[in-house]
Amino acid sequence: MNLKKKNLTPAQYLVSGYFVIIMIGSLLLMLPAATTDGQGLKAVDAVFTATSATCVTGLIVVNTKEAFTIFGSTVIMLLIQIGGLGIMSMSTLFAFIVGKKISLKERLIIQEDLNQYQISGMVRLVQYLLGFTFAIEGTAAAILFLRFSQDYPFWRSIYLSIFHAVSAFNNAGFDLFGNSLENFTGDITVNFVIMALIILGGIGFGVMMEAYNRIKFKKTTLQTKIVVVMTLALLLFGFFVFFILEYNNTLAGLPLLDKTLGAMFLSVTPRTAGFNTVPTGALKHSSLFLIIVLMFIGASPGSTGGGIKTTTFGVILVTMKNMITGKEDMEIYNRRFEKQIVYKAFTITMLAAGLIILVTTLLLIIEDFQFIDALFETVSAFGTVGLSTGITGELSDISRVLITVTMFAGRVGPLTLAVAIGEKQRKGTYHYPTEKVMVG
Helix, strand or coil: CCCCCCCCCHHHHHHHHHHHHHHHHHHHHCCHHHECCCCCCCHHHHHHHHHHHHCCCCCCCCCHHHHECHHHHHHHHHHHHHHHHCHHHHHHHHHHHHCCCCCHHHHHHHHHHCCCCCCCCHHHHHHHHHHHHHHHHHHHHHHHHHHHCCCCCHHHHHHHHHHHHHHHHCCCCCCCCCECEHHHCCCHHHHHHHHHHHHHHHCCHHHHHHHHCHHHCCCCCHHHHHHHHHHHHHHHHHHHHHHHHCCCCCCCCCCHHHHHHHHHHHHHCCCCCCCCCCCHHHCCHHHHHHHHHHHHHCCCCCCCCCCCCHHHHHHHHHHHHHHHHCCCCEEECCEEECHHHHHHHHHHHHHHHHHHHHHHHHHHHHCCCCHHHHHHHHHHHHCCCCCCCCCHHHCCHHHHHHHHHHHHHHHHCHHHHHHHHCCCCCCCCCCCCCCCCCCC
């Protein structure tokens, strides 16, 4: 964690860190030992795959099961783990191992990486983060091993269990079965373990830490309340709608239990996970559009997931409600949050929407895709989800570059990327006169 370039802001250092990891991963995937054909991936595909793994997206241009050797899939798994936990979390882990102290500059970068407002407690948060991650992934891998060992050899079962536990908890969506989890549509063990990993990985490490220390707290923080309420509301809403829309479509012919599991999984996976138990390309357009909305919202701050985040969406809803009811203060659950948070929420949403509109338009110009497919692919990339209607492999090289950039922007965050590219914030020493502008 040597930060000699003092001129870099935390946002710039963070963006640079992810870029370096992606480049290293790309070079490793281009090695002959990484692919089953002994040729290695070509440059554009290697960068795409490394970005998809590091940005925990899951979009693929080659079949992971068929294209990669154990070495290649292990590189992907390590990139997923690094990208899911965050560059600075992994750097902090190595600092713990060698006994190095964490400087103030490094704490600021950790704060930026984990999307936290306070710098105090950053090292402790990372310690909890690493502990939770390895404990949850290890437990899930053990359960999955018991299930996979019924169908696969011993060592293959171990590898499948570890790979999919890491991929699911980090909301990556990479699989080694060749068709995601479509072979396990009605499998209770696989469904519930993977769904639990997706939800835990996407709810945010700060929320998990607060839940773990709940006995010490006399009250729950506003952030945790918003995260939990929004997560439950979106999951329940998605389940009921998908159950109705897909009952006689992708869920047709399945027993009631399998239909229920399928609808539940459809509701969970857009939270930036990318796994699927029913064919995504066969879903109704109404279901695809709802998934687009859920992917755009995404997971929660400080998690392994992407999207604009549940809290951002929650702040926007509260702001709309208070504007309609005529309240000046932004109030919810007997608490008030600053208007600066409102500005940030709307900025993130507009930057994300602008990027999605731009990339979708370019895809429609370059490729001969249906609008819903192009929009779905773009939002999936931005939300670091990894779901696809099946067009990823058909993308031209220039389109793959566009999706690669979108995945990168979605992982580091559109606002962080914009701040890293732009100049440092400068507060003015004077104010211009106020004048009203009519809107609406």
